[in-house]
Amino acid sequence: MIELLHVPSLLTIQDSGRKGYRKLGVPVSGYMDDYSARIANYLVGNLGKAPLLEFFLSGPTLRFNTSAVFAVAGNVDVSLNGVPIEPWGSYWAKRGDILEVGTLRSGLYGYIAFAGGIKCEKLLGSCSTYAKANLGRPLKAGDKINLSYAILSGKEGRELPKELRPDYSGKEVTVSVLLGPDLDHFTRKGVETFLSEVYTITPNSDRMGYRLDGKTIEHSEKGAGIVTSPLVPGTVQVPANGKPIVMMKDAQTTGGYARIGVVISAHLSILAQLRPxxxxxxxxxxxxxxxxxxxxxxxxxxxxxxxxxxKMNAYKVRAGEEEKVIFVG
Known part of the structure; x- marks a missing residue:
């Protein structure tokens, strides 16, 4: 069991998401950055879909009431009993130890994984928090969280090399999109604007959707409204004001604004880590x-x-002016 002593920002339990219930109006939810979350789980010997703690910007302080192996994913200061330790590595904690996780230096979301995962009651097949429907709730100081049983030996001491850690320090990124399905609701100029202009993440963004500011996207004579139609995480809606909204993991399952494109699933975690x-x-x-x-x-x-x-070795090699990591089994 762990006990939360200080929770400075949004802290939730998330796993790989709630699958198969969108037809009932239930969002997928799950990790905002599935890439980092899955690596955090791998560091402690879990399957990639195991439930863990997701924190927004600033991490919690917690006490271990039992022995555990844990890992923190994110560009953040971490200490165990006041002694600095590295993120992206797995460590053994004993009963009474205090883990402190600071504020992310880059990115928005960080993760804390525990060997065996978090023991929680699955609702509609998932432990992911979706507070708007009372599927779990944000965590607070004083909460006690049970950990699932796991053999801890051999799980500590793993470390992800710096070359393999995701880098979310860039202040401008390019993500790929599939255009459509409502392109007839946009002029050619509107589509060209969408693909050529740079957009800014606004503070009015959350796990449900990222609202963007930038050059207005022009609608055709059909306008911004459509018959209410399906949405998936990554869908880019454009309401009447011409400013795009990218649906994220807690997005509703249908919407009535024209859809100009969908951010590909492989890039959604990159977008999720962009700050306002x-x-x-x-x-x-x-x-x-x-x-x-x-x-x-x-x-x-x-x-x-x-x-x-x-089970595999990693090597850093130079290809021209670029360095990359290759794996050899």
């Missing part, structure tokens, strides 16, 4: 390219998992 004031551009890709990008992401995560388990 940061910039984003959209690049058109084909369905084949989107699938290839997702396959590359999954292959990389699988290689990282095997590397952390000691």
């Amino acid at each position: 004031g940061f910039k984003v551009r959209f690049r058109k890709v084909s369905v084949r390219e989107a699938r290839e990008e997702l396959l590359r992401k999954e292959k990389t995560l699988r290689a990282i998992k095997l590397f952390l388990e000691g």
